[in-house]
Amino acid sequence: xxxxxxxxxxxxxxxxxxxxxxxxxxxxxxFPFPLLxxxxxxxxxxxxxxxxxxxxxxRTVYVVRRDGTVAFAQRGAPPVDAIVASLEPRGx
Numbered sequence: 001x002x003x004x005x006x007x008x009x010x011x012x013x014x015x016x017x018x019x020x021x022x023x024x025x026x027x028x029x030x031f032p033f034p035l036l037x038x039x040x041x042x043x044x045x046x047x048x049x050x051x052x053x054x055x056x057x058x059r060t061v062y063v064v065r066r067d068g069t070v071a072f073a074q075r076g077a078p079p080v081d082a083i084v085a086s087l088e089p090r091g092x
Contacts, residue, residue: 007084013034014044063086
């Protein structure tokens with residue numbers, strides 16, 4: 001989290017669980033970031049994170065710049081350094 005915060009990145013999780021389920025889970029796990037409910041799976045579909053069955057979600061990490069452009073996209077759990085590096089000015 002410290003590396004993300006230093007880079008000005010606000011992480012959040014998105015999945016189809018209900019708002020109530022997210023609140024309980026986030027409290028249990030002491031997540032320092034918000035969880036967003038995508039019950040209708042529209043966000044997952046827009047970001048190509050739906051599995052072939054149209055219901056399951058493939059863990060995918062995106063970094064979206066303030067101007068709305070995607071700086072990073074990778075399935076799975078990429079290293080934090082790779083995520084942060086995606087926002088560094090090119091040529092560094």
